Amino acid sequence: MVGDGASAADDSEARRLAEEAARVGELARELQDSAANLISRTWNEEQALRQRALALDADLRRLQSSLSAASSRSRGLDTKDAEKLDEELYRARSLISDGDVSSLLPSKTRGRFLRMFLGPINVRATRKDVRLKVKEEYNKYR
Known part of the structure; x- marks a missing residue:
């Protein structure tokens, strides 16, 4: 009889350990799924920001060349207006090339x-x- 009690205790302990292992395994799978979702979401957001940065960079280049062309024409922009626009484009370019956005642009x-x-x-x-x-x-x- 003493052997039966020890055997039942061993079975109970084994079941408890099996349940605990299953619970921990399920928590690990849930954590893995959450981490994978976070990485996917972050990657998608980064790609969207990268596209916006590239589009803005292209717009800045286009505007800079348009400003240069308009300034070089004889009846182009007023010098004062051209300087203001050039300064604004310079500030925008600095924000993109020297700020956090620069990591999104190709090196x-x-x-x-x-x-x-x-x-x-x-x-x-x-x-x-x-x-x-x-x-x-x-x-x-x-």
Whole structure:
């Protein structure tokens, strides 16, 4: 009889462990699904932002060339108006090329020396604080 009680306790313990393992396995699957959904959503949002950034970059280039063409014509824009527009386009270009949006745009081709020195890597930091820190470290090194 004592053996039967120990056997029942062992069976109960085994069932409890099996239920706990099944519960933990289910939680792991749910967590995996949630993480996959988050990554997918983030990737989709990043792609949408990338498309917007590329479109805005193309618009800025088009406007800059139109402004240059209009300024060069003899009866084009007033000089004061052209300077205001050029300044506005410069600010917009700075926001895109120096701000957080720059990480969404394709990287610019680097010079020959930099490619030879670093190899085929992307050396652009995505966050502004990281860029400033790298710049400070480089200036200390130099």
